[in-house]
Amino acid sequence: MRYNIFDMVGNTPVIELKNITGGLENVSIFAKVEFLNPSGSVKDRAARAMILHGIETGKLTKEKIILDSTSGNTGVAYAMFGAALGYKVKLFMPSNVSMERKKVIRAYGAEIVETDPLEGSDGAYNAAIKEAQSKPDLYFFPNQYDNFENPQAHYKTTGEELYKQCKPTHFVCGTGTSGTFMGVSKRLKDYDGFIQITLMQPDSPFHGLEGMKHMASTINPKIFDESIADNRIKVKTEDAYKMARRLAAEEGLFVGVSSGANVHAALEIAKKLPSVSGRSEGSRIATILCDNGYRYLSEPLWREI
Numbered sequence: 001m002r003y004n005i006f007d008m009v010g011n012t013p014v015i016e017l018k019n020i021t022g023g024l025e026n027v028s029i030f031a032k033v034e035f036l037n038p039s040g041s042v043k044d045r046a047a048r049a050m051i052l053h054g055i056e057t058g059k060l061t062k063e064k065i066i067l068d069s070t071s072g073n074t075g076v077a078y079a080m081f082g083a084a085l086g087y088k089v090k091l092f093m094p095s096n097v098s099m100e101r102k103k104v105i106r107a108y109g110a111e112i113v114e115t116d117p118l119e120g121s122d123g124a125y126n127a128a129i130k131e132a133q134s135k136p137d138l139y140f141f142p143n144q145y146d147n148f149e150n151p152q153a154h155y156k157t158t159g160e161e162l163y164k165q166c167k168p169t170h171f172v173c174g175t176g177t178s179g180t181f182m183g184v185s186k187r188l189k190d191y192d193g194f195i196q197i198t199l200m201q202p203d204s205p206f207h208g209l210e211g212m213k214h215m216a217s218t219i220n221p222k223i224f225d226e227s228i229a230d231n232r233i234k235v236k237t238e239d240a241y242k243m244a245r246r247l248a249a250e251e252g253l254f255v256g257v258s259s260g261a262n263v264h265a266a267l268e269i270a271k272k273l274p275s276v277s278g279r280s281e282g283s284r285i286a287t288i289l290c291d292n293g294y295r296y297l298s299e300p301l302w303r304e305i
Contacts, residue, residue, distance in 0.1 A: 005084045008038040009048050010157045014165040014286070019250040020243075020267060027270045027283045030166040031263060032158070034288055035255065039073075039080040039104075041291035042158070046179045047077035049153035050142040051085075060140040065090050067139040069128035071121050071176060071211045072101035073291055074144050079108035090139070092128040094120055098210065100295045121176075122219045145221035150179035151186070158288075159187025168286035172198040172233065172265045174212045174258055178224035180288060185228045199229035200265040208237035208300070211258050211290065233268060235261045241301050243267070244293065254293040257301050262287040 013036070017029045034042035054060030065088040066078055075091040082089035089110035093102075096117035105112055113131075115123045125145060132141035144150055162168065162184060171188055173181045185197045202209045205217035215224065237257070244260030247253040266287045273283050296302060 005038055005080065006048055006052070009044045010037070011161060012036045014162065015251075015253070016166075017247075017251055017263065020246055020263070021270065024270055027273055027285065028166075029263070029266045029270060030168065030284060030286045031253070031259075031266075031289045032162055032165070032286065033253075034158075034290055035259075035292040039077045040295070041073040041076065042180055042288060043073040043291075044077045044080075045153045045157055046144060046150040046177070047074055047081060047142075049149045050144065050147055051078070051081050053149045054140050054142060060087070062086065064140040065138060067091075067128060067132055067141050068144055069093065069121065069124035070144070071124070072097045072105075072295070073211060074177070075110070075112075076101060076104050076108075079105045079110035082110060083108045090131075092124040092131070094124055098296050099298050104295070120218065121213060125219060144179070145177050145219075146223060148223055150177055151183035151223050154180050154183025155187045156183075159184040159191075162286055163188055163191045166284055166286055168195060168284045170196045170198065170266075170269060170283065170285040172200055172262060172269060172285065172287050174200040174202075174209065174235075174261055174265075175215060175224065176211045176213055176258075178213075178215075178221050180290075182223055182225065182228065184288075189228065196230045197228055198231040198233055198265065198269060199226065200233050200235055200262060202261075203234040203236050209235070209240055209257055209261050210296070210299070211256075212261065231269075233265045235264055239264045244301055248293065253289065255289050256291045256293055256296050257299075259289040259291065260301075262290070 037044035069092040094117045095114035188195045202214045240261035243264040266285045
């Protein structure tokens with residue numbers, strides 16, 4: 001049987017985090033290992049879906065360049081799929097994105113246009129829209145922030161896999177485009193409306209959770225609907241860093257800062273479950289390990305150890 005790069009996306013495992021939960025009784029934390037996707041992040045799922053939809057609808061032809069804005073991981077996925085299929089890729093991204101992700105994108109042959117770091121992902125998003133509108137015949141613009149193929153990919157795959165793997169009673173996740181959060185949350189709610197959904201957010205507009213959006217202070221993606229969240233939790237950059245380091249040292253999982261933030265939030269929820277619900281028996285909290293730590297080796301996350 002022959003496989004291509006598209007066939008390698010999804011069906012990632014779930015790991016129960018045994019060591020960081022020491023001292024907690026009757027509460028389990030499960031992490032879906034999305035960095036085992038072929039380009040190394042959860043974003044492979046959405047990029048795959050948007051590219052295939054573009055081809056199926058005739059919007060993406062061999063003559064067009066795949067164009068989008070990205071904070072890094074979706075850009076890596078676009079670049080990988082573009083290389084495999086023979087499409088040129090052009091990406092707008094803030095200049096302060098980790099050098100590792102830039103190098104990977106360029107290794108795949110994609111073009112990067114760096115934007116003002118002070119404008120964050122919003123600046124890259126606006127620049128990409130302007131470029132796409134200026135030459136509509138030249139580009140295929142998936143627009144990951146507003147493309148409903150993004151959350152739908154997670155509804156069809158990530159959410160279904162996660163429910164079958166660990167049947168969570170709680171799900172917590174942060175948001176970049178919000179595709180993972182929205183798609184997984186909707187799927188889990190469709191399986192069981194009693195599953196508690198928690199939206200994780202950086203605690204400040206000026207944060208170090210690369211790839212995460214502070215929704216209250218940025219342009220909200222059209223695919224984002226906060227009403228699906230039953231609860232909300234804020235995470236400090238320092239706490240996300242500490243958890244990422246703990247996951248490496250205590251669980252053998254070398255992950256990025258957004259994964260650290262997700263797991264920190266999950267652990268905080270786990271600690272409060274007995275006082276909130278009166279009991280914690282049978283609680284299963286699920287979250288996402290978005291990418292691996294190799295993409296941040298030059299960043300303070302690992303530079304400071």
